[in-house]
Amino acid sequence: MLTQTAVAGTPNVDRQFNVTRKSETAEGVHLGVALGFERNAEIYAEGEDSGYVYKIVSGVVRLCKLLPDGRRQITAFHMPGEIFGLESDEIHHTSAEAVVPAKVIAYRWEGVVGSEMQPAKFVRELLSQTVRGLRHTQDHLLLLGRKNALERLAAFLLEMDPRTGSKHVLNLAMPRHDIADYLGLTIETVSRMFAELKDMGTIKLESSRRVHILDMAKLRAMSA
Amino acid sequence: MLTQTAVAGTPNVDRQFNVTRKSETAEGVHLGVALGFERNAEIYAEGEDSGYVYKIVSGVVRLCKLLPDGRRQITAFHMPGEIFGLESDEIHHTSAEAVVPAKVIAYRWEGVVGSEMQPAKFVRELLSQTVRGLRHTQDHLLLLGRKNALERLAAFLLEMDPRTGSKHVLNLAMPRHDIADYLGLTIETVSRMFAELKDMGTIKLESSRRVHILDMAKLRAMSA
DNA sequence: CGGGATATTGACTCTTATCAATGCCCGTGG
C-alpha cells in the first residue's frame, strides 16, 4: 500500500504538490505513482539515485546538464506520452524539471536492464522510446556542432511546431533562457534571431511566447 | 543458407573486403554475418534502409550526420564490443564508416522493437547499449553546446584515454578532420588546442596520432 | 628520394558573447 505517509523511496515527494496511487500489479513493476510538479520544480537531480522512469501525462519537462561553473545545457524537452529518467546505471546523469506545471507517472524500475523479470512489453516500450531519444539527441548534436544561430532557431521552431499549439501557431512553454540553453546560445542571440526571422517575414511574434509561422518553406530551407 | 553468392539483402557486401558466415540459429535472429571494412569504407549510409545491428569485433567506427552543404557532425566513435545501427524506424539516420580497418558482425534485426519474438536477452543487451549510447550523446551535447575549444579537446583526450593505447599514451585512430567534426571545431582550431595543451605541459605529442598525457589532473580540471 | 595527404602556424575576419541600457508585460496594491 502506497500512501502519502508511506512513500519512503518514492521520488521527490517533498517537491511535488500532489500524490495519488495509480495502479498496482502483482509483479510490482507497473506500479505507477502519479505526481504533480509546479513550474520549475525539480523532478530529480543530476547525480541523484535513479530507480524510476517517468511518463508524462501533461505539461512539459526539460532535462538539463550542468557544468561546475553553472553553464547549462538542456538536452531535451519532453511532452505528454514521452518517457524519461531511464539510466544505464543507478544514477541520474541529467536533472529533470517541470517547465510548466506537469503531471507524470513514476514507475518503479527495478533494474529493467539486466533483469529477466521484466514484462516484455514494458522493456520493448522502453527500448523504443530510448532509441527515439537517441535519434533526437543525435540530430541535436548536428545542430549544436554545425549549425549557426539562425539555423538553430529555425530548427527549434520546426521541432516545436507539431508539438505545441494549433497549426503553425506555436505556444512556447519555455522562456528565452531555456531556448538559449537548449540551442547552445545566449538569450540575447536567441532574441536577435527571432527579430531576424520576423524581419524576413518568416514568422510573426504575437508575444514572446506566441509565434506564428508565416512561411513554412522558408523556415525549412533556413534550418539548413 | 547464406553465402557470398546469396547475400541479397546483406548489408554492403560490395563495400567490404571479406564475408564469412558466422552463426545461425533456428530463430534466425542471432544469425550473425562477419564483415570486414577497409579504412573509410561505408558500412551504411544515412537514409539507407536499416535491418541490421552491428557489433564491432575489431577496429573503430564513426557515426556521421551530414548537412546538405557538406558540414559534418560525428556523433560517436565506436570501439570493439559496442553495438550500433539500431534505429527507431526502418531507415538509418546516421552513416557508419570504418575509421581504420574494422571487423563487425551484422545481426538481422527483424523489428526488435515492436516484435514479441525476440529473445529477451538480446533485447536487453540492445536496451542496455542504447541507454549507454543515449547517455554518451547527452554528455556530448553539453560539450558541443557549452564548452570552449580547449575544454572540448581536453574532454576528448580523457574520453579516448581508457579506450586506446596503453596507460596515458593515446594511439588515436582518427585524423584531425574527424576529431574536428566530432568536437564541432575546425582542424585548425583542433591543431591550435593541441599546441596549447603541449605548451602548458599537459600533453606531449610524439606524433600527431600518438599523444602522451603528462598531467592527468590538469587535463581533467581543464575539461570543465 | 619524392610526392601527396595530413597537420601546423600565421594573419585577418566574422559570428556570437558580453556588458549595459531600455522596454514590455503582468500582477499587486494603493
Added chain:
DNA sequence: CCACGGGCATTGATAAGAGTCAATATCCCG
C-alpha cells in the same frame, strides 16, 4: 483604475573566440 515593481525580453555597442584563407611543414608510402 492606475501606478509601481519585478521578471523577462529586446536592442545596442564592443570584445573575444573560433573560422577562414593561405603559406609552410611533416609524415608516410611507394
